Amino acid sequence: MLSKNEIQKLLNEALLTGADFAEIFIEDTKSSLIKVISGEVTSIDRGNVFGAGIRLILNTDEVYGYTNNVTYESLLEVITNLRASFNGKIHKAKSLGDQKPFISHIKKPMDKVPTIEKTNILQELSNLIKNYNPKIVQAITQLLENEQSVLIANSDGIFQDDVRTHTRVVLMAVAQENGLMQQAYEGPGRYMGFEIFDAIDTRKLALEVAESAVQLLSAEDMTSQVMPVVLHNGFGGVIFHEACGHPLEATSVAKGLSPFVGKLGEKIGSDLVTAYDDGNVDSAWGRLNFDDEGMETQKNLLIENGVLKGYLIDYRNARKMKMKPTGSGRRQSYKYSPTSRMNSTYIAPGKDKFEDIIKDTKYGLFAKKLGGGTVVPATGEFNFAVQEGYMIEDGKLTRPVRGAMLIGHGKDILFKIDKVADNLELGQGMCGSISGSIPVDVGQPTIRVSSMTVGGSGGQK
Secondary structure (H helix, E strand, C coil): CCCHHHHHHHHHHHCCCCCCEEEEEEEEEEEEEEEEECCEEEEEEEEEEEEEEEEEEECCEEEEEEECCCCHHHHHHHHHHHHCCCCCCCCCCCCCCCCCCCCCCCCCCHHHCCHHHHHHHHHHHHHHHHCCCCCEEEEEEEEEEEEEEEEEEECCCCEEEEEEEEEEEEEEEEEEECCEEEEEEECCEECCCCCHHHHCCHHHHHHHHHHHHHHHCCCEECECEEEEEEECCEHHHHHHHHHHHHHHEHHHHCCCCCCCCCCCCCECCCCCCCEEEECCCCCCCCCCCECCCCCECCEEEEEECCEECCCECCHHHHHHHCCCCCCCEECCCCCCCCEECCCEEEECCCCECHHHHHHCCCEEEEEEEEEEEEEECCCCEEEEEEEEEEEEECCEEEEEEECCEEEEEHHHHHHCEEEEECCCEEEEEEEEECCEEEEEEEEECCEEEEEEEEECCECCC
């Protein structure tokens, strides 16, 4: 590993031809994936990512390069090539400061737990799903583990390391009857090690996944209509993440490609909507001690009582927007330059009760679980599949429906939220953008949208 003195020299080398900012990001990541299908271990894979990324900036112009040969000579070669893009006066890097301490709360690191212990619990969960009902034809369980060690140094004097441990359990059931196949899925993840199995009742989740897959076999096809939609807590927050969260990232805002450009202090949603992005939620899947630019993560207020209060801003876009960074610079690996990204983004809890929201809805759709979807960040236009849904009739949950698709615009949906429950939960996912794929939490309490377009292939009921 490079010494602090060598890194200081490299940063000064990077500023010799005009760049006014230089950054070195060094990464060593270990990963593991174990997969079990219907009780049989089908794959055990391990990986290692090691390398360094270097970026130089002048004003807001940026060049980026990387190498997996982390020696002084190799990094100097990358820097020499990058600085050829600039032809200006020499700048000098600030002296590197001291690393800020952080405490690791990981109880069971990935390399401290025998593989046989991991495969045994995955097989047990797989068999629980498979044996739930004869209609279950396939049960898939996976364990994904990731331990990323990073060192970030830049010409502003930041010199910071961090160790990030993420663990995720994937549970999937496939049910079949009369040629029809349906599947259900859960993928809880945490900023922790193998102790995730102590923190989450994965056996209960496995049975719920099996039950959902079987129940979908008898569900009716959803009929297209405009109606009230009750979005459940947890992963229901993916709509806010995609349709509102991405347009609040400086990646979009600084380019003018967001419906929220220039609207700080303006009303953009219902009085019931308050939303945050928090990089330091204890044990959360999207948690980091420091972002990928070496800044401490923080709780960022985005919307307060329907009023836009802030954006998510990385270092480079902070220059463009003439605003302060928010600890939101993230990247998948050393091969990517960082940009503004979310961590744990959620709508804050309200005062309503879940049961009362259902009782208060005469007719509508209860979207219990959401699946994949698409969004256009520049407009907030989205469509999302409902993985598990039920009709609400006379204030009661009745028949299950399948094939429902939620369609709308994020800026419109925010104004139509008329109920917010007190049951906030976070759901886990992988978020893709120009700086790669990263772990994030999406979240919300149960909310009701007074009117939304729901697509489907069913006939009129």
